[in-house]
Amino acid sequence: MAQHTKPRKVGRPKLPKGEAKGRIVPIRFNPQGIKRIEAAARSKRQTISEWVRSAINAAMQEVAP
Numbered sequence: 001m002a003q004h005t006k007p008r009k010v011g012r013p014k015l016p017k018g019e020a021k022g023r024i025v026p027i028r029f030n031p032q033g034i035k036r037i038e039a040a041a042r043s044k045r046q047t048i049s050e051w052v053r054s055a056i057n058a059a060m061q062e063v064a065p
Contacts, residue, residue, distance in 0.1 A: 037051065
């Protein structure tokens with residue numbers, strides 16, 4: 001009899017616990033806010049995610065240095 005093995009999963013193997021990139025935090029903006037964020041990110045030559053992270057980090061520095 002032939003041995004049956006499980007088929008290999010497709011894609012990248014899971015990372016060990018604690019080594020994931022980070023946590024995703026969903027947030028909504030109104031259309032005007034999105035336009036302003038996109039313009040600000042473009043002016044800094046950043047992606048929207050990079051710009052939002054930098055803006056939040058700057059705000060946190062003001063609150064708790």
